Amino acid sequence: MSTPLERYQKLDLTESLSKIYRYPIACKELSFILREAFHQFPKNLQTLIFQDTLFAFRLIPQMQTQSAVSAVHLLLQSVEAALPKQKRNMAVTEFKHAMVAHKRRSKAQHQVEKDSLQLPQDVLVHIFSFLDMQSLVSAGIVSWSWNMAANDNHLWELQYVVLYDCAAKQAVKQHPVRPDEEVNDKLLQKPLDTRMGVNWKEAVKGAYTGSLSKKLTTNRGYCKHCKAIVWLNNSKCLNVHGGIISKIHDVKPVTSFQVVDYLLDDSLSITSSSDSDSDSDGESVSSRLWAYPKHLH
Numbered sequence: 304m305s306t307p308l309e310r311y312q313k314l315d316l317t318e319s320l321s322k323i324y325r326y327p328i329a330c331k332e333l334s335f336i337l338r339e340a341f342h343q344f345p346k347n348l349q350t351l352i353f354q355d356t357l358f359a360f361r362l363i364p365q366m367q368t369q370s371a372v373s374a375v376h377l378l379l380q381s382v383e384a385a386l387p388k389q390k391r392n393m394a395v396t397e398f399k400h401a402m403v404a405h406k407r408r409s410k411a412q413h414q415v416e417k418d419s420l421q422l423p424q425d426v427l428v429h430i431f432s433f434l435d436m437q438s439l440v441s442a443g444i445v446s447w448s449w450n451m452a453a454n455d456n457h458l459w460e461l462q463y464v465v466l467y468d469c470a471a472k473q474a475v476k477q478h479p480v481r482p483d484e485e486v487n488d489k490l491l492q493k494p495l496d497t498r499m500g501v502n503w504k505e506a507v508k509g510a511y512t513g514s515l516s517k518k519l520t521t522n523r524g525y526c527k528h529c530k531a532i533v534w535l536n537n538s539k540c541l542n543v544h545g546g547i548i549s550k551i552h553d554v555k556p557v558t559s560f561q562v563v564d565y566l567l568d569d570s571l572s573i574t575s576s577s578d579s580d581s582d583s584d585g586e587s588v589s590s591r592l593w594a595y596p597k598h599l600h
Contacts, residue, residue: 308348310566311336313531320359324438325534326366328522330359330374334381335559340567341385353390356382360394363401364408368444372405427452435536436462436507437522459503466507523562524554532557532565 319329333355341349356378363375375398382394431442431452439462443453452458526533528544533554535541540554557565 305569307344307566308351310531310569311348311351313529314562314566315534317355317358319534320355320362323366323368323371324441325522326359326362327368327370327374330371330378332523332559332562333359334374334378335563336566337378337381337385339560339563343567353386353394356386356394357397360397360401363398364404366405367409368441370441370444422448424448424452424455428455428458431455431458432461436465454504456503459507463503463507524556525561525565526554528553532562 314332316329316333319325320333333352336352337356341352344352359375359378363372366372366375379395379398382391382398386394427449431439434442439453439458443450522535523532524535524538524540525531526540526542528547529540529542533540533542535554538554538556539550
């Protein structure tokens with residue numbers, strides 16, 4: 304049986320914090336771990352979690368999105384609630400210094416953007432074509448030009464193809480069809496209207512089902528090959544397991560509460576949870592995904 308320290312290290316939070324696109328999620332997980340279980344961990348793990356918290360605060364000046372700022376404020380709340388006085392004071396001081404630096408850097412960066420040339424929209428669209436759905440939505444809240452590129456209709460047509468493919472595989476898994484049976488599941492029906500006038504982002508939103516929404520928009524899952532909680536891309540584990548690439552049904556989405564439970568007890572049967580379980584964080588994944596504004600000012 305692995306130790307809580309070993310399981311925490313497998314979460315890869317230290318490295319993930321330094322990646323801008325993962326920073327908000329890593330901060331959120333760290334805040335849940337602090338608030339829910341910090342006092343239950345051994346001293347060596349408490350020290351590592353505290354170090355990661357300070358590291359997260361020191362990285363604030365590099366962050367530009369509102370989601371990152373919101374996540375780090377959630378982490379601050381957990382620090383104030385969970386850490387002993389001395390560590391709490393150290394962390395709060397680090398946070399305040401970092402926020403001052405963040406505001407200065409944001410102001411300077413804004414001026415640089417005003418005075419510099421932006422990447423052409425077609426270049427941004429090409430770059431964004433390599434993103435998964437969650438990353439594409441996140442890119443759309445960085446700046447006005449990124450928002451325009453991230454709402455490109457063709458990009459969302461590509462996302463619809465991914466959505467259709469995952470839905471078809473899920474439907475076949477849940478309801479195997481014999482060769483002599485007619486396939487009439489609505490999830491397997493290709494879009495009938497492929498004209499240029501289709502609003503593909505709206506088509507993606509309309510095609511969502513609860514469990515599929517949770518699968519495609521989650522960034523974390525329990526991989527049966529890794530036997531650990533891992534980072535995902537379109538619901539697939541990013542690791543290669545002895546030449547075997549994971550498939551969508553090899554991974555189960557997990558919530559921040561389940562991450563804490565996993566740290567406390569590695570016998571937790573994460574893989575037994577139903578795909579249709581409600582999001583334990585108190586808000587549906589799909590509602591968070593589409594909550595971002597379409598246009599930035």
